[in-house]
Amino acid sequence: MPRRYAFVRADEATHPDSIRATLAEFISTFIFVFAGEGSLLALGKIYGDLGGNSASELVAIALAHALALFAAVSASINVSGGHVNPAVTFGTLLGGRISVVRAIYYWIAQLLGSIVAALLLRLVTNMRPVGFYVSHGVGEWRGLILEIVMTFGLVYTVYATAIDPKRGSLGTIAPLAIGLIVGANILVGGPFDGASMNPARAFGPALVGWRWGNQWIYWVGPLIGGALAGLMYEYMVIPTEVPHHTHQPLAPEDY
Template sequence: MPISRIAVGNPIEVGQPEALKAGLAEFISVLIFVFAGEGSGMAFNYVTSDGSTTPAGLIQASLAHAFGLFVAVSIGANISGGHVNPAVTFGAFIGGHITLSRSVLYWVAQLLGSVVACLLLKLATGGLTTSAFSLSSGVSVWNALVFEIVMTFGLVYTVYATAVDPKKGNINIGIVAPIAIGFIVGANILAGGAFDGASMNPAVSFGPAVVSWTWDNHWVYWLGPFVGAAIAAVVYETFFISQDTYDQLPSA
């Protein structure tokens, strides 16, 4: 079982140059991703009178996040693994591919990257609101929780299949993985964006919440992605990664 490979790690490793470089890579990747994704929503609301959950708004958000995530994963893949998402990091931790110590470093870097991106957007737009994720009318927290679990399961399962699986081949990490990961996020936004915003990424939800100081139902955007990521990691590790082919995911 993958849970038997969970490693706490040594806190000392967080201060090593290689780990700090990986953390910086996660910070920059998340900053780029959130700036593009959140900024696209702000731009759409600025130039139109329609909401971001209209058909046009969902298509715009889907494309912006798919393109932005493709770039963010690509530029971080060779340094930090290109997680760009605390839930992806958690899934890798559950599968034994990253220690808890390094996971905490990644989480801090990812959250800071999102906050800085939203602050930069607020500065660049002259104080426009960075809208926090929220539930649409008629959508309960439990509906949203299921959406986040299922969508993040699909995302992390895709990460495992294209980037983590030792049978993936060298070409996937540089080409196929970022494309597939970007596509699944874009598709999930089209599926769930009208209901709860389709976060799948606690960092993406955290930055706008901090800058706008809006925390309504914010826990949904943490619990859902972490549960979905854990399920995906356990399923893929248990059924598709055999013990004789298991290989530790490089952290750099």
């Protein structure tokens, strides 16, 4: 799809495709948050520690998020683009790949998907969702920078593998690449601030578990990182799109 900025595109607000895409974002975000947050609760049930502080727990959490996001993006990429993340949606909005109305639909669906996932986890496990927090001694500003950098890498990967018009066959591995970068970033940032990279992933568990400490960095950081990646890739990596001029058709003998 070419770069085009718009508040709403023709018939988009009520078009069945918009509804299907919004539903896909809801379901995919639900899948991702249920598995991601559920892995934290499962480890807490096994080890009696909800922090995931050991190396083996960290690897398990990273793997659970990577696999869940791989599945979630795969399930929705052909319907909604497989955002599963308000920061990805924000980056594509600033890049002119979706309209404002479509972005709002996605944000609502993503947040609701996360809330429903956290509610169901609370119901079936009888455990309070863990959510995210900045580890002792790290500080909110360091956590903010971590979220910016990690989300930049995530959204840049999304652009390179799923959005770039010249991605070619690379698009077939987009869900895998997106899942892997999230898993890798969790291995880096998990011990410091949990490595959210996704406001929806942070919001549902925070609301249901009522854990609001440091919550602002899990919104501000990913949105800044997503915006920087979207704008940089859109205007510095993707070639400038030259408008097509209308020409008279060639005579048959000129082909």
